Amino acid sequence: GRAPKTNVQSSHIRHISLPLKQGNNGVDVDLCPTCVNTFDDLIYFVLDGIIELGIINTCDDICSYVTQKSGSPVLEAICSIGCDIVGVNEFIKLATEVDLDPIYFCESLKFCPINDNGDAKFISFIISPPHAQAYSTFIFDLTFESVNGTGTSQLLFNIQTIDAIKISSFFLIEAKKPGKYAERFSIDTTPDPDCESAVDPCEEWFPGVYNVTVMICNGECGSHHPHSQLYDMVKGSFQIDK
Known part of the structure; x- marks a missing residue:
């Protein structure tokens, strides 16, 4: 079966990859x-x-089950490499932490780099x-600049x-070297289908002004785990006409 998603991600906003990328041109599967x-x-x-x-005595015990x-x-x-890096006891301890967030988890398994002296504006x-x-x-369209580079980050x-x-x-947003970066996103304001019959709340995109707040954070925005902080925040708005 599929895992239930803990954080519900709105499907309206999409990340558009920009062709000009500075910095990280890794060839390996990241x-x-x-x-x-x-x-x-x-x-x-x-x-x-x-x-x-x-x-569970070994990484193989738990990872064979997962597989x-x-x-x-x-x-x-991910299970085998991550568990082997930290050892089975630490792996289980991490996986059972309360309010675990993905970036902290993947940093702890050494998959994602940590930079606690990073910045972004x-x-x-x-x-x-x-x-x-x-x-x-x-x-x-967002542009940000980093003087000291960033840790493994999130745009919210x-x-x-x-x-x-x-x-x-x-x-x-993967860890960046110092420099200027551009990120582009699109938002589709097509009303959710079946709004009349929906039990869950659904967005109708009524006419009016829509205020947008964007945060860039080291780690997951709002996380209480180590290697997490708010770098910067910016606001904007758009209007849906009648």
Whole structure:
């Protein structure tokens, strides 16, 4: 089965890769985003395994269980490599921590780099077009600068909607060297389907002004784990016309 997602990610906002990337041109399959993106599933199967197996003496015990139950070579790799790096006791201790967040977990397994002296400051935040009707796509262009480089970071978007439905999206930003960086996102203001029959709240994109807050953080925004801090915050808005 699929793991239930702990943080509900809004599907309205998407990350658009920009062709001009400064800095990290790694050729290897990058294990940091892989670890972060598979975190929910891995923890789900590891916790399941702890309950079902009872006694876990080796990394192979728990990772064989994860592999068998998930059928995923990616989860097998993350489990085996990560567990071997920290040892089985530390791996189990980490996996069972309260309020565990993906970036801290993947940093602890040495998949994601740590930089506690990093920084990032927003230089610009442009939303285009400034106003349009519902069903339009708005583009968010962000640029930020880092003097000392960044740790493994997160961009968090919060949008205040007219109908008070929370739209929030977060994106992994891999550790950066000092420099200027541009990130582009798009937001689709097509109302959620089946709004009349939906039990869950759904966004209708009523006319009005939508305030957007973007945070860039070392680690996960709002995390109480080590290697986490707010670097900077920027605000903007767009308008949905009648």
